[in-house]
Amino acid sequence: MQIHETAFVVSTYRSHHEDISKDIYAKLWNNPATDAIIPDIFKRVSKYEAILHSLRNRFFYERMNTFFKKNEGGTLINFGAGFSMYQFSFGNYVNTIEIDKKDIIDYKKDKVDHWTKEGKLPTRDITYSAIDFTKNNANKIVESLKPLIQKEPIFILLEGVLFFLDKKTTKTLFEVFKMLQKPGDLLGVVTYLPEVENTTVYKRLLHYFDSNNDTHDSFCHQTIPEAYFHEIDKYQLIEKTDEFELSKKYAPTIKIGHKNQILNETIFLLEKI
Numbered sequence: 001m002q003i004h005e006t007a008f009v010v011s012t013y014r015s016h017h018e019d020i021s022k023d024i025y026a027k028l029w030n031n032p033a034t035d036a037i038i039p040d041i042f043k044r045v046s047k048y049e050a051i052l053h054s055l056r057n058r059f060f061y062e063r064m065n066t067f068f069k070k071n072e073g074g075t076l077i078n079f080g081a082g083f084s085m086y087q088f089s090f091g092n093y094v095n096t097i098e099i100d101k102k103d104i105i106d107y108k109k110d111k112v113d114h115w116t117k118e119g120k121l122p123t124r125d126i127t128y129s130a131i132d133f134t135k136n137n138a139n140k141i142v143e144s145l146k147p148l149i150q151k152e153p154i155f156i157l158l159e160g161v162l163f164f165l166d167k168k169t170t171k172t173l174f175e176v177f178k179m180l181q182k183p184g185d186l187l188g189v190v191t192y193l194p195e196v197e198n199t200t201v202y203k204r205l206l207h208y209f210d211s212n213n214d215t216h217d218s219f220c221h222q223t224i225p226e227a228y229f230h231e232i233d234k235y236q237l238i239e240k241t242d243e244f245e246l247s248k249k250y251a252p253t254i255k256i257g258h259k260n261q262i263l264n265e266t267i268f269l270l271e272k273i
């Protein structure tokens with residue numbers, strides 16, 4: 001599986017559980033090739049994957065909606081945005097900057113423009129920026145993004161991306177966030193903690209990626225300890241949760257026995273100080 005295919009998979013997951021994800025536009029990205037992959041992932045990795053990805057979307061939807069309503073607007077900068085559709089669920093007082101690799105950005109812009117013209121999507125102020133995080137230093141990324149920011153405050157989102165990055169690139173991104181944000185701005189991040197590496201389901205995930213890597217699209221399988229998020233320069237941790245906890249709140253009927261049985265991602269909400 002190529003990394004960009006994961007964006008289609010995650011978006012299709014959100015469309016399976018619109019009541020949980022609150023993403024009523026995700027289904028626009030559904031396609032037969034992705035639909036054909038998903039039953040195999042449920043079987044070989046975990047049947048809970050669609051619900052878990054919908055839960056993390058719900059968490060960020062709630063937090064960003066509250067942030068932008070309270071501030072009567074602002075900018076969402078979505079790093080590794082994939083086919084996220086948050087901006088269409090917020091009012092048009094929110095600007096969005098979408099960052100991803102060039103193939104995703106070109107494809108997304110084309111489709112979104114087309115669906116907006118057709119009336120399938122509401123009109124939103126969206127700027128697209130093609131950046132490969134591994135190929136640019138922090139100053140260069142900041143230089144290209146700063147002129148695109150028209151409204152403050154800023155909510156930065158890094159969702160479903162850290163797993164694919166190495167330590168150096170991760171450090172670069174946190175430098176970028178620090179340079180772009182002002183005190184009071186928020187940063188939402190999702191990661192696997194190293195504890196997850198001991199679970200059978202995580203081993204199944206790695207095996208799945210290894211056995212389906214027909215393109216040699218290499219990535220890092222990164223996990224990050226919780227301590228990292230307590231020590232980020234100029235940020236304070238204001239909320240920590242995980243998908244297991246979120247399932248109790250937003251999907252109480254699914255009843256997961258123990259968090260070790262699922263690919264439990266941890267979510268951190270940080271505030272710039």
Ligand SMILES: C[S@@+](CC[C@H](N)C(=O)[O-])C[C@H]1O[C@@H](n2cnc3c(N)ncnc32)[C@H](O)[C@@H]1O
Nearest residue numbers: 006007010080081082100101132133134159160
């Ligand atoms: C699993 S998808 C998640 C997409 C979206 N954030 C979501 O949660 O639906 C991972 C995304 O990270 C992007 N990505 C991975 N490595 C990247 C890099 N080095 N530079 C830019 N984007 C990257 C991929 O292209 C892909 O869109």
